[in-house]
Amino acid sequence: MKARFSWAKGARLLVGGAEVEADLRLALSGAPFRIGGPNGQNIGALEAGEGEFETLTSGSSAAPRRILRSMDSWIASFSVNARLFGIGRGARVAVLGGLEQSLSLYGAVEALHLGADLSVLGGINARAQVRALRGVDVLWASPAQLRLLLAQSQLPRVGRIIVGGSKLDDALRASLSDVPAGEFYGAAEASFITMASAGTPHASVGAPYPDVELAVWGGEVWLRSPYTFIRYAGAEAGSARWRDGWLSVGEMGRMQGGNLYLSGRAGRMVTVADYNVFPEEIEARMMALAGVRQVAVLPRRDALRGVHLVAVCQGDSAQEGTILAVLRGEMGALKAPKALIWQDDWPTLPSGKTDLRTLQAQVDPSWP
Numbered sequence: 594m595k596a597r598f599s600w601a602k603g604a605r606l607l608v609g610g611a612e613v614e615a616d617l618r619l620a621l622s623g624a625p626f627r628i629g630g631p632n633g634q635n636i637g638a639l640e641a642g643e644g645e646f647e648t649l650t651s652g653s654s655a656a657p658r659r660i661l662r663s664m665d666s667w668i669a670s671f672s673v674n675a676r677l678f679g680i681g682r683g684a685r686v687a688v689l690g691g692l693e694q695s696l697s698l699y700g701a702v703e704a705l706h707l708g709a710d711l712s713v714l715g716g717i718n719a720r721a722q723v724r725a726l727r728g729v730d731v732l733w734a735s736p737a738q739l740r741l742l743l744a745q746s747q748l749p750r751v752g753r754i755i756v757g758g759s760k761l762d763d764a765l766r767a768s769l770s771d772v773p774a775g776e777f778y779g780a781a782e783a784s785f786i787t788m789a790s791a792g793t794p795h796a797s798v799g800a801p802y803p804d805v806e807l808a809v810w811g812g813e814v815w816l817r818s819p820y821t822f823i824r825y826a827g828a829e830a831g832s833a834r835w836r837d838g839w840l841s842v843g844e845m846g847r848m849q850g851g852n853l854y855l856s857g858r859a860g861r862m863v864t865v866a867d868y869n870v871f872p873e874e875i876e877a878r879m880m881a882l883a884g885v886r887q888v889a890v891l892p893r894r895d896a897l898r899g900v901h902l903v904a905v906c907q908g909d910s911a912q913e914g915t916i917l918a919v920l921r922g923e924m925g926a927l928k929a930p931k932a933l934i935w936q937d938d939w940p941t942l943p944s945g946k947t948d949l950r951t952l953q954a955q956v957d958p959s960w961p
């Protein structure tokens with residue numbers, strides 16, 4: 594018999610409201626379910642069967658994709674996290690986003706399945722979030738969600754923060770220096786892939802999460818684990834691919850010393866004058882520079898080079914000369930952004946991630 598999610602006896606929803614509770618009752622009833630959809634649109638009939646459910650990708654650079662999963666694929670990691678992070682009866686767990694976000698849905702379902710108390714903090718203001726975080730033992734959050742919260746208020750001390758969605762930049766890591774933080778790299782299709790620890794090299798996303806096997810073939814990262822999805826649901830496929838039982842989510846990288854180092858998504862790679870460039874590498878470097886709070890490096894058509902890069906930034910535009918000098922000195926004229934575009938408003942998705950499609954349309958509406 595296939596395993597099912599269940600609401601453990603004694604587990605409580607402390608913050609969330611009636612709609613959130615109804616969604617969680619459905620998710621933890623053991624029946625097939627899907628929570629959320631892009632802008633409330635009809636995205637097709639539920640394809641999940643017995644012991645299955647659907648969740649969604651974040652959709653930062655393409656339309657969100659429906660992910661078909663077995664409940665087993667999440668339950669397999671619940672016991673691992675109970676051991677690693679003390680999630681279980683008597684623990685207080687919080688998620689910063691809404692349940693339509695895969696990271697928040699995972700953290701919420703895991704908490705109640707294991708018997709912990711839960712606060713779902715998506716959709717409430719920063720002050721209310723801070724009040725609800727007092728006394729929390731485990732907080733699930735993405736770097737984008739943490740930045741938005743810290744821009745409005747000081748983070749109260751919590752027992753531990755589990756960070757997923759992207760790597761912590763230096764400034765954000767410094768802001769969280771007095772809170773134990775566990776970073777993991779994963780994807781909606783693969784769940785947990787690696788975890789970083791105190792001894793993880795700065796540029797790495799960590800060593801394989803328990804029971805995950807990693808391999809790099811032709812520069813592309815492949816994995817095999819009990820936590821992977823079944824397939825995409827609906828008519829449109831995503832970027833993940835299967836090969837002989839191994840899964841790739843389209844990331845390029847390398848293994849060194851037992852740790853994984855990522856270059857970037859194959860789907861975001863661009864060729865500038867016959868030179869392959871990963872925008873994520875440039876973004877990570879820029880986030881470590883003074884004056885940059887948010888950044889997205891994007892391609893623009895160029896009659897001479899075919900493509901050049903520009904960086905849309907939020908922060909202190911007075912630092913532009915210094916930023917460009919550092920980037921050109923370290924990366925060269927081809928790889929470094931040709932220009933910086935500063936703006937106060939920053940488009941984000943419900944997950945808190947940057948809306949790359951909106952920014953790309955601003956930079957070059959004709960880009961495919």
